[in-house]
Amino acid sequence: MNIAGIVLAGGKSSRYGKPKMFELHQGIxxxxxxxxxxxxxxxxxxxxxxxxxLASQFDQEVGSLLLxxxxxxGPLFALSQAMKQLKDIEWFFVLAADIPYVTVxxxxxxxxxLKKNQPDIIMPITDEYVQPLHSIYNRSCLPIIEELLHSNKRSFMPLLDRVSIQKIRFPNDQMDFVNINKREDWNNE
Ligand SMILES: Nc1nc2c(ncn2[C@@H]2O[C@H](COP(=O)(O)OP(=O)(O)OP(=O)(O)O)[C@@H](O)[C@H]2O)c(=O)[nH]1
Incomplete structure (x- = not known):
């Protein structure tokens, strides 16, 4: 399978107050x-x-930087940049960089x-919420994403109306989806 893992780690962290992707969980x-x-x-x-x-703060031995x-x-723009820069990749598995409980x-x-079915997007759903920052995208999404960005639409939602999606239901309390937005979300370590 021609797939890349893309860690989205270029946000502003404005609610957190400092670049949250470098906060530590268990020292990592x-x-x-x-x-x-x-x-x-x-x-x-x-x-x-x-x-x-932010570039110099990442360990470049663990993953190549995409600037x-x-x-x-925003994340939709970041995904379009990844698709444009990595021309040989067909599938883009996106994960945010503020989800310290995500598991293998x-x-x-x-x-x-993905091995069994190849829609345009494979997207988890918990409760009534889809999880676009934990999803797998086919390169076929790129023209629609570009069209949305050109009309200044930065949300994933309009994309979802225009492509084939396989939604995968996960338990509502699954820790993989817990993301850290504010300081109050992260006071344990
Ligand atoms: N590469 C890249 N990643 C982004 C961008 N915006 C958000 N992300 C990442 O997407 C994930 C979710 O981001 P959010 O928490 O919604 O946004 P944020 O800008 O990081 O934080 P706020 O300013 O508090 O909204 C995080 O892992 C961010 O680092 C962007 O413009 N480029």
Whole structure:
């Protein structure tokens, strides 16, 4: 399977107050949990999508950096940049960099779905919420994403109306989906 793991790690962290992808859980920066989940599930091509300002703070031995040509345009823009820069890749497994409880089992489950079925997107759903920052995208999404970005639409939702999606239901309390947005979300260690 021609697939890359893309860790989205170029956000502003404005609600958190400092770059949250470098906060520590068990002594390890958050972004490495996403990198390691990909790696331990057997993905060989792993990329960290970020901007020039944050770039030097990542360990480049764990994943190659993908630098955006225009920073802080949000995750949909970051995905389009990854698809444009990695021209030989067909599938893009996206994970945020603020999900310290993500597991290799989650990544493995998603990859097993991809082996059996190849829609445009494989997307988890918990409760009534889809999880676009834990999903697998086919390169076929790129023209629609570009069209949306050109009309200044930055949400994943309009994309979902226009492509084929396989939604995979996970338990509502599954820890893989817990993301850290504010300081109050992270006071344990
Ligand atoms: N590469 C890249 N990643 C992004 C961008 N915006 C958000 N992300 C990542 O996407 C994930 C979810 O981001 P959010 O928490 O919604 O946004 P944020 O900008 O990081 O934080 P806030 O400023 O508090 O909204 C995080 O892992 C971010 O690092 C972006 O413009 N480029």
């Amino acid at each position: 920066p958050f972004y490495l949990f996403s990198v390691n989940a990909f790696k331990n599930a057997g993905l060989e091509a792993i990329f960290i999508s970020t901007n020039q300002q 955006e040509n225009d920073e802080h345009n 089992e989650f990544v493995h489950t998603m990859l097993e779905v």
